[in-house]
Amino acid sequence: MTSAAQSAERAIDALRRGYAVRVTDGEAAIAVLAIELADPESLAAFEGGGRANVLLTDKRAAFLGLGNQLAAAGMQAVLIERTPWLDLDTARAVADPVLDLATPLKGPFRSAPLGSAERAARAALSLAKHAGLLPALFVIEGGAADDAVSAADIEHFAETGALKLVSRARLPIKVHEKTEIAAFRLPGGPEHLALLIGDPYGTTPLVRLHSSCLTGDLLGSLKCDCGDQLHAALHAIAASGGGILLYLQQEGRGIGLINKLRAYALQDQGFDTVDANLRLGFEIDEREFALAANMLKALGFGTIRLLTNNPAKVAGLEAEGIAVAERLPLKAGEGAHNEAYLRTKRDRTGHML
């Protein structure tokens, strides 16, 4: 593991434990503390008698009435000036939209320029996302913390070039006894898997990129189509003679399990899957398909046939040098509970359903 990956990993771990982290970019530096984990003691220690501001993504800030200011500046990281009424409870409500109905947000909120700390701020928000936390931080410009990491190390952490195939073994499965499983590791990241079913090297292989969905894959959730798509894909690949299923640890379109469950709580309040992600401060889809492309290349595949309804997967693979000779639709598991979810995919994220 490189030292860059190590320092990013330590910073992710510190943030997830509720400790402050210093993010540097040349001369610029900020100290940050995850709002959702802060308590009165840790915030007081962090502030040291001063007053920390609040750092949010542009997506979350747009819900605080800062849309116009943001659009003008084209910023991805937004600094909100703390005023005396913006106490810890209010900051938590600013961070967590699930509390929006219980704690109607006051305002007006005022954003302040980040200046030379803009890149460090963007990197800090990405650190929170890697930690599976809400991208909402207390921030002190120029502040100190025990753990420090550079913005560049955080940016490199997300790159998938360092992907390594670490293990490959026979794994007979129900749809095809001749199946192999391969495991990949990224420094500090989760393990990603590939199932090589039948004879994938014989023809242009049929491929499925499956993003993990604990609720759908394992628990039989009816809110989405993931579990049924997973099994339909395995059957289709086996029936085709040979192909690959990539099982990508990208829970919740890359926002992580807890944040996906927060998105579900927002969906219970009436927001659709797209608005729920945005209200939480995330992009509509946080996944990185370069990861899948690198896994396919490591296994020796350059041209594939892809099972998907999602044009972004085709574009994402092709941008990384994998030729998609054919796209085949994958419909499975439509029902009363996921009707609105599938309609949203068709109407708002361009799915060909």
Ligand SMILES: Nc1nc2c(ncn2[C@@H]2O[C@H](COP(=O)(O)OP(=O)(O)OP(=O)(O)O)[C@@H](O)[C@H]2O)c(=O)[nH]1
């Ligand atoms: N954030 C969020 N993630 C969800 C929701 N429902 C399902 N997911 C996640 O969405 C991902 C499912 O993605 P895929 O099966 O690859 O589906 P897709 O991108 O729509 O594309 P195709 O199925 O290939 O057409 C999994 O990571 C699920 O955990 C939701 O409401 N919110």
Ligand SMILES: [Zn+2]
């Ligand atoms: Zn699902």
